[in-house]
Amino acid sequence: MNDLSALPKISAVDLFCGAGGLTHGLIRGGIAVRAGVDLDPACKYPFEANNAAKFIERDVNDLSAKDLLPYFPEEEISLLAGCAPCQPFSSYSQGDRGKKRGLDWQLVSSFGKLVETLQPTLVTMENVPQLAGHAVFKEFIASLAGYKVSWSIVECSKIGIPQTRRRLVLLASKLGRDKLFIPETLGPPLTVRQTIGKLPPIQAGQQHPKDPLHFASSLNEINLQRIKASKPGGTWRDWDPELLAECHRKDTGVTYPSVYGRMEWDAPAPTMTTQCFGYGNGRFGHPEQDRAISLREAAMIQTFPRKYKFVKKGEPVRFNALGRLIGNAVPVRLGEVIAKTLIAHVLASRAGTEASLDDYTDTLF
Structure with a gap:
């Protein structure tokens, strides 16, 4: 078994945080979420009541890297996370967001622009599988120049979520040599x-x-x-x-x-x-x-x-x-699996060329 006595310190900001599903999962998985951003004021109470993180009521389109820098301590690894709502494919609706955005995919693009300017060490985006076939997804990946990028379609029922829910999960890192993937299965489906x-x-x-x-x-x-x-x-x-x-x-x-x-x-x-x-x-x-x-x-x-x-x-x-x-909401368990996968990746990258991401993933799960 690998030594997990010194887990890496990772600080995260959760864009489009909603009621805190992704945030709560990241925290349970070992990542410190410092803040969540969402346009919907109804998210403030559940987000802050259940998570030791600050809720920022803002439109992500209006955010700058400068706004987020205070939530990323210099001595810790930074993670920018989020599930950008996609109106054409998703029933997601927050306040008047649908009326304002229409079908222009502006929120996904804004997420990518924040990555380009903020340059966090790690990035994760969760979304609907159909996003993979849209031009804005290619543009988002292009914004990750300098990162090792991987994405897959995750069947949630195979990783401990008791529902048949398929989601696209993207992971990107400036560390290590290996691409990151969510485990395909983590035991029998929950009922x-x-x-x-x-x-x-x-x-x-x-x-x-x-x-x-x-x-x-x-x-x-x-x-x-x-x-x-x-x-x-x-x-x-x-x-x-x-x-x-x-x-x-x-x-x-x-x-x-x-x-x-x-x-x-x-x-x-x-x-x-x-x-x-x-x-x-x-x-x-x-x-x-x-x-x-x-x-x-x-x-x-x-x-x-x-x-x-x-x-x-x-x-x-x-x-x-x-x-x-x-x-x-992003299922809490999916956030937890993402967190553990990222932590395994950081540990493996620190251990050097002889380390295996799978070894650490197996230990953490």
């Missing part, structure tokens, strides 16, 4: 049962008294009948004809079999979206309780800890606002 099976039962429209986020949206009578007729892993085709919605009767409706579906206990969940609290928005029905998953269950499937705080005590829980924060 819905393993993730949320121990939460107390609640009914549709009910909020658990000890956890305000364990709150399930209400169902009207027809949707209550529909979920009672739904089988885990099944589709609306299992229903009696009188329960079918008008869209199901059209030719276009047959291409959406997962809508109004239940999750399966012993399989990963589907990809969490900003509308994951709604039974009719996908396969977001609870495996056995007649309701959609709660906001807490959605957050746990995104690998946020069960005690992660999203709203101040006494404030109302709003489904749309919190669904957006949870669904748009």
Whole structure:
């Protein structure tokens, strides 16, 4: 086993930090996140309440390297991290960002410009897989001149995230000789049962008294009948004809079999979206309780800890606002895997030509 007694000190800034999923994962993996930047003021409380980092409410387009330098101590390795929202491919939406940006990919370009001027030691970007086919991704890679750059499409269910979520992960470094890659697999997939099976039962429209986020949206009578007729892993085709919605009767409706579906206990969940609290928005029905998953269950499937705080005590829980924060988050576990991969890389680069990145990765994981 390699000596891990002196782990490298890495300081990070998380661009487009949201509620803190990537930040929390980086911290759990051993990286000190000093600050997070996001345009959405709703992110401030969950980001700062759960992470020892400062929230900066700014548009990344308006940031300069000078703004970020105070968060990178000279004696520590610097990491610029983030998940730039991509409007054409993602449901990500923050305030009026979609109206302001349209389809111009300006946020990805701004991330690249910050890398060019700030020149951090390490860079990571997480995004939708479709970004790889767009010209702005090539431009982003061009901004990493002088770095060793690698990227891959990560199937999240293979690295400890209990959902079928595919993400592009880019890693870049000025250190060492080897390119960096996230491990392809880190054990058997986690299931819905393993993730949320121990939460107390609640009914549709009910909020658990000890956890305000364990709150399930209400169902009207027809949707209550529909979920009672739904089988885990099944589709609306299992229903009696009188329960079918008008869209199901059209030719276009047959291409959406997962809508109004239940999750399966012993399989990963589907990809969490900003509308994951709604039974009719996908396969977001609870495996056995007649309701959609709660906001807490959605957050746990995104690998946020069960005690992660999203709203101040006494404030109302709003489904749309919190669904957006949870669904748009980088899964915490993905951030942790990125952190450990980067730490393994730094350790291997320090150890010299005889060191293997795989040796350190195996030890850390």
